[in-house]
Amino acid sequence: MTVVSLGALVAGVVVGSALRGHEGPLLSFLTGVGTLWVSALRMIALPLAVFNTTCAMISQRSANAAGRIGGAIAIYVVLLLLGAAIVLTILPPVMHSTPVDQAAIAKLSQSKAAESHKLTTQSAPALSIGDLLVGLVPKNVLQAAVNEDFLRLLVFAVLFGLALRRASPERGGTVIRFIEGVTETLMILVRWIIWCAPAAMFCLAATFASSSGAKIVGILGRFVVYECGLMLIFIALLYPLTMVAGGISLRRFASAALGPQMVAVSTRSSIAALPSLVAAGEALLADHPEPARVVLPLSVSIFKVNRTTSGLCRLLVMLYFWGVPSDPSKIAVFLASIMLLSFSDLGLPGGTNFRTVPAYLAAGVPIEAIVLLEVFEPFSDICKTLLNVTGDLSIAAIVTRWSGRPAPVEHAMAMAAGESQLT
Secondary structure (H helix, E strand, O other): OHHHHHHHHHHHHHHHHHOOOOOOHHHHHHHHHHHHHHHHHHHHHHHHHHHHHHHHHHOOOHHHHHHHHHHHHHHHHHHHHHHHHHHHHHHHHHHHOOOOOHHHHHHHHHHOHHHHHHHHHHOOOOOOHHHHHHOOOOOOHHHHHHOOOHHHHHHHHHHHHHHHHHOOHHHHHHHHHHHHHHHHHHHHHHHHHHHOHHHHHHHHHHHHHHHHOOOOOOOOHHHHHHHHHHHHHHHHHHHHHHHHHHOOOHHHHHHHHHHHHHHHHHHOOHHHHHHHHHHHHHHHOOOOOHHHHHHHHHHHHHOOOOHHHHHHHHHHHHHHHOOOOOOHHHHHHHHHHHHHHHHHOOOOOOOOOHHHHHHHHHOOOOHHHHHHHHHHHHHHHHHHHHHHHHHHHHHHHHHHHHOOOOOHHHHHHHHHHHHHHHO
16 A cells, blocks of 8 residues: 555656646646545544543553653653754755855845744744643643644543543443444544545645645755755664664564655645554554554654754754854754744644744844745655654654563564574
8 A cells, every 4th residue: 555655646746747837627626635635634633642542541550651651752852852963963064065145045035024024923932831831731621622732632631541540340441442442443444544545645746746846946945955855864864763772673664654654745744644653553563552552642742853853954054044153052042942842833734833933033043034944844844744753653662662562673582592592
């Protein structure tokens, strides 16, 4: 299925490029089919995350669940720091080896003056740690569901699952069986939706290529090359990292990750990729899937592995292109702010995240630069989502390894040692 989906994705790009500039019924039909499939993914993502998390909390010890969540957060922070290290090591020498036409940059900045003013007025103030902690608990669960507030709903699911374990077997057992039945039914729906993936990916790729394929022009196209190149390097490093820290062979991890990656590329949404990601986690970690059932919904909802890679790349590029001196202390503050804010965003495609605007402004970035680089967001969004989804699966594999599952590599070595002793 993944090979067929990949072929459909490539074919969609070719067809979409041919249809560029031609509005008609064919393009409208392709857009409608792609949107329908994404809506189906979005429809099932929220209940799947809530019921899967609750079911996982019921089926394991509370202390183990808390430890796995804490372990996932620790691994996530390590990955964020690794992403920042990749950018700071590779980008500055590459960037400074190519000159920038400052006159062209100034002309582009003037053309975006009105949008810059609008973005300044819309930028939200940075949230304090206290605000983030208070916002973890939903005041109204139904309202959180309507707003697709995954983070608060997952907090509720964790607490509900822990409380359900304390209920009497007579009453709690009925609820537990209901939740397990709903979770199993949702996974059947996931398989149905994934079965339609090749056709949907063809339509989505064609729509995207027809509308956005001509935007990589001019001097700022280099930004896309820098940002996407760094994120692809990070993705490549996740494979050996998962093999070493998670005990998963490169082939198994690559095979499991390919399906969610195809969904990520076609939808540009981590949330939309959640059903495929859960199915991949179940297959990859079939001998011990309970940790993944907690970690994957949590990762998709609040972990944005791309944030330090893309954010720091964007900051350094804007400072260099606009001739603003870089201050190490400001870069450090920016990095800390981006890491903190990465816990408060949903994995939805596109759109300016106004909460990060003050962090860029505090580092000395002109507001016009932020507006200009937003033009290329559809392209960087693809690599961002690809990195997020791959990172989420890597986190789940590593947490599962260190929460008690014997790693396949270690198991094979133990078996070999036993055989050698027998001989």
